[in-house]
Amino acid sequence: MHPNPIRVLVVDDHPIVRHGLLALLRYEPGIEIAGDAADGEAAVAAVLATTPDVVLLDLRLPYLNGVEVMIKARAQGSTARFLVLTTYDSDDDIQRALAAGAQGYLLKDVSPDELFNAIRAVMRGGAPLEPSVAARLLARAHDHPNDELSVRELEVLQCMVRGDSNRAIALTLHLSENTVKTHISHIFAKLSCQSRAEAVAIALQRGLVQFSM
Amino acid sequence: MHPNPIRVLVVDDHPIVRHGLLALLRYEPGIEIAGDAADGEAAVAAVLATTPDVVLLDLRLPYLNGVEVMIKARAQGSTARFLVLTTYDSDDDIQRALAAGAQGYLLKDVSPDELFNAIRAVMRGGAPLEPSVAARLLARAHDHPNDELSVRELEVLQCMVRGDSNRAIALTLHLSENTVKTHISHIFAKLSCQSRAEAVAIALQRGLVQFSM
């Protein structure tokens, strides 16, 4: 019927979501399932083994996250197109995914039809972006001109989320307490907040750091 | 083939998850789809209109949350069994869902087969509980004998998550700063933590308070 079906690899760690996606795609004409994977390492292996046209990729995965999967698969010669499909619309995730060369970014609250269309669009070379995601990127560009947290700042932030005091952070990161304070000041400025409690809330909301308890 | 299929209503606000579940259930023998709903109010209406045997219910829904759906549907005479299926394993959610009479509680990382089995178990009168969920409940009973936060403490906690200082909290809640400090001390004791940053992280993780930004 469809001479050249689009071969899709589904990567998601939640079995229900993964199987749900597979069940949705299975009966969609013009789309063929190349395989599925439940974690980052399996995803890289599957991309290389099955050479899909499009990879439906969740960002939060065990072992390797979505961005790492893209980078690793590319490094090993894959030419698959990556369509990020995630629950999270955290600014940082979007930014990183697009920077790593994701062809499209969809939130999991799209309808199946929108998903099918996005897959076809990616295949045609288009770059589907959720309107809400696009809006968020614009808003981000507006509100937060250029305030990406540095790696070190993220490490400090991670400690803050654990409830560590400045001294404790200094000890775990082998810094002086003064340096920790400086980092925290910068974090406050970049997140536009004034207390560590608020910084923690923002960090968790935006998904800048993960829960660790 | 199956003389008395189990009629299942699927309630989830994410279209992909909802349609994924529908696609999974559609081809499972012995299970029939009674309908689906994407928000709390539609869910109550659908429960009453379609009288399903089992309702697969997400907890976080627009308009009415899952617990409210259960209560409201029951109040209007529904005898459906509710199987909570959610991404979140926050203690509070579980507690509330079970208190409201959910027959079972599954996390979304179960496999389709486990899901099917859980649906059949609920139908037979069983009460499937994720092992991890059960463990969590036990751990909760162990670690936190009786440390529910009071209403007032939750209000204070909500302010803390917004990054409010003690003085700001005192102003918004019409308290003295000393009282706020007392509440916060009690909150720390009940959450077994020592700093407001940690309290904020715990509160958000357990779903004691919602993001508000």
Place this chain on the structure above:
DNA sequence: TTATGAATCACTCTTTTGGGTGATGAAGGC
């Protein structure tokens, strides 16, 4: 009735935070 727990507040004291300023070396872009 007594006990218990929630909510309210005061007072003291120490520690922690957070702001401000300034400085230095290393890395990378133009």
Place this chain on the structure above:
DNA sequence: GCCTTCATCACCCAAAAGAGTGATTCATAA
């Protein structure tokens, strides 16, 4: 070569947070 960013640290200082203790009112449960 210059400029920027990052990471590192120091010093000062005011404000906020947190621990500890004690006390009152009120409602509810034993």
